[in-house]
Amino acid sequence: MPYxxxxxxxxxxxxxxxxxxxxxxxxxxxxxxxxxxxVQKEANVSIGSIYNxxxxxxxxxxxxxxxxxxxxxEMVNAVIEEDLSNRERCNKLIYQLFEYTExxxxxxxxxxxxxxxxxxxxxxxxxxxxxxxxxxxxxxNGMKKGEIRxxxxxxxxxxxxxxxxxxxxxxxxxxxxxxxTDHYDEVIECMWQGMNPVEAPAAQRKQAAGQQ
Amino acid sequence: MPYxxxxxxxxxxxxxxxxxxxxxxxxxxxxxxxxxxxVQKEANVSIGSIYNxxxxxxxxxxxxxxxxxxxxxEMVNAVIEEDLSNRERCNKLIYQLFEYTExxxxxxxxxxxxxxxxxxxxxxxxxxxxxxxxxxxxxxNGMKKGEIRxxxxxxxxxxxxxxxxxxxxxxxxxxxxxxxTDHYDEVIECMWQGMNPVEAPAAQRKQAAGQQ
DNA sequence: TTGACAAGAATGAACATTCGTTCTACTTTT
DNA sequence: AAAAGTAGAACGAATGTTCATTCTTGTCAA
Numbered sequence: 001m002p003y004x005x006x007x008x009x010x011x012x013x014x015x016x017x018x019x020x021x022x023x024x025x026x027x028x029x030x031x032x033x034x035x036x037x038x039v040q041k042e043a044n045v046s047i048g049s050i051y052n053x054x055x056x057x058x059x060x061x062x063x064x065x066x067x068x069x070x071x072x073x074e075m076v077n078a079v080i081e082e083d084l085s086n087r088e089r090c091n092k093l094i095y096q097l098f099e100y101t102e103x104x105x106x107x108x109x110x111x112x113x114x115x116x117x118x119x120x121x122x123x124x125x126x127x128x129x130x131x132x133x134x135x136x137x138x139x140x141n142g143m144k145k146g147e148i149r150x151x152x153x154x155x156x157x158x159x160x161x162x163x164x165x166x167x168x169x170x171x172x173x174x175x176x177x178x179x180x181t182d183h184y185d186e187v188i189e190c191m192w193q194g195m196n197p198v199e200a201p202a203a204q205r206k207q208a209a210g211q212q
Numbered sequence: 213m214p215y216x217x218x219x220x221x222x223x224x225x226x227x228x229x230x231x232x233x234x235x236x237x238x239x240x241x242x243x244x245x246x247x248x249x250x251v252q253k254e255a256n257v258s259i260g261s262i263y264n265x266x267x268x269x270x271x272x273x274x275x276x277x278x279x280x281x282x283x284x285x286e287m288v289n290a291v292i293e294e295d296l297s298n299r300e301r302c303n304k305l306i307y308q309l310f311e312y313t314e315x316x317x318x319x320x321x322x323x324x325x326x327x328x329x330x331x332x333x334x335x336x337x338x339x340x341x342x343x344x345x346x347x348x349x350x351x352x353n354g355m356k357k358g359e360i361r362x363x364x365x366x367x368x369x370x371x372x373x374x375x376x377x378x379x380x381x382x383x384x385x386x387x388x389x390x391x392x393t394d395h396y397d398e399v400i401e402c403m404w405q406g407m408n409p410v411e412a413p414a415a416q417r418k419q420a421a422g423q424q
Numbered sequence: 425t426t427g428a429c430a431a432g433a434a435t436g437a438a439c440a441t442t443c444g445t446t447c448t449a450c451t452t453t454t
Numbered sequence: 455a456a457a458a459g460t461a462g463a464a465c466g467a468a469t470g471t472t473c474a475t476t477c478t479t480g481t482c483a484a
Contacts, residue, residue, distance in 0.1 A: 163374035428484100
């Protein structure tokens with residue numbers, strides 16, 4: 001009775017179903033606490049399909065990883081293309097990361113919160129991947145142009161993004177209750193202005209804050 | 213022939229050997245890539261002993277976790293006891309964390325770099341443990357006394373320690389080559405003074421830096 | 425339009441292996 | 455000789471992977 005079944009929408013392709021299911025499960029329980037059989041059930045595919053498409057459990061994790069790294073790279077590149085100061089670029093990237101943490105929690109969790117080295121063999125640490133290198137380059141360029149204080153690139157990049165990344169971790173761990181975007185302004189202020197009590201005149205503060 | 217064997221030193225107790233071996237292996241390969249049999253070989257004990265002392269694999273990981281949390285708590289408390297400003301306390305704790313990262317790498321790695329939730333069931337996130345709460349209290353007290361800028365405690369704590377923790381992660385991942393202690397001054401400067409290019413007169417800068 | 429057929433994708437029962445745990449025998453200590 | 459600690463072979467459950475089979479899709483001749 002084909003007419004009764006017309007509601008059947010375009011079914012998502014098998015490989016997409018596998019990746020989505022795997023992402024959800026990996027984030028929820030951790031790679032090693034998820035079996036191929038779990039993924040198979042969650043994705044409503046057969047085990048054979050998983051092996052056909054990805055070659056195995058690690059293959060799924062790897063495909064997921066590369067896919068998300070690519071998306072992240074595109075996001076970073078899009079911000080780099082924009083006509084902004086490097087400081088504004090940093091701010092905007094932090095804002096977008098905060099936003100994604102709220103709206104696409106699992107993606108951010110898999111990217112920034114998972115220990116890939118424990119299940120992806122021979123994978124270099126994520127911080128030496130292209131998008132993360134691009135982040136550091138933004139900081140470096142900001143230093144060159146005098147927008148950002150000069151110093152060791154690693155230290156500076158860690159100082160710029162460290163607070164934000166820490167906030168993301170805390171949010172993913174469930175210890176911060178409110179959406180991260182609520183804290184954006186304060187995080188940005190702390191990062192540019194430092195943790196000293198504010199005593200400078202308002203005008204100077206505003207000039208230096210570099211709000212987006 | 214007891215005289216020939218006199219060199220045999222006081223043998224480390226069995227439970228210590230187990231914990232040390234487990235720490236090394238867990239940090240090197242990750243909890244899930246280490247089997248009880250691996251620990252048994254590395255520690256030169258029998259499987260039975262491991263079960264007698266810790267009740268199983270997770271028991272070993274849990275004992276290790278509590279033990280190290282305790283050590284960390286003592287370290288934090290020792291700094292709190294000292295007659296220092298809250299800002300100096302933050303600085304000193306960061307310095308000690310950097311130092312431990314160099315000298316007791318595995319301890320710091322297991323504490324700050326492992327995803328305990330993936331292998332310790334029903335364990336709350338480490339950032340809600342007593343020593344971490346104590347860290348936030350230092351920041352809170354600093355805010356009350358006007359030593360640290362006012363704001364949301366979570367954001368402020370993340371901003372104070374975020375950069376340092378990020379540096380530790382990068383060092384543990386092997387992407388930072390030099391000892392963290394080499395970067396201490398710069399990290400502290402960035403954190404208190406912010407990432408804006410330095411333009412303030414030297415005197416004011418020094419006053420605000422709060423060097424330890 | 426129908427049927428035959430080939431190529432590719434999907435299926436899932438079966439398999440081999442690994443790993444956490446148990447249990448009984450043995451040794452040391454008190 | 456009782457108690458506590460150690461030893462390690464053996465077990466069963468869980469898991470990653472294989473592969474022979476079935477199903478789907480597209481093509482082409484009748």
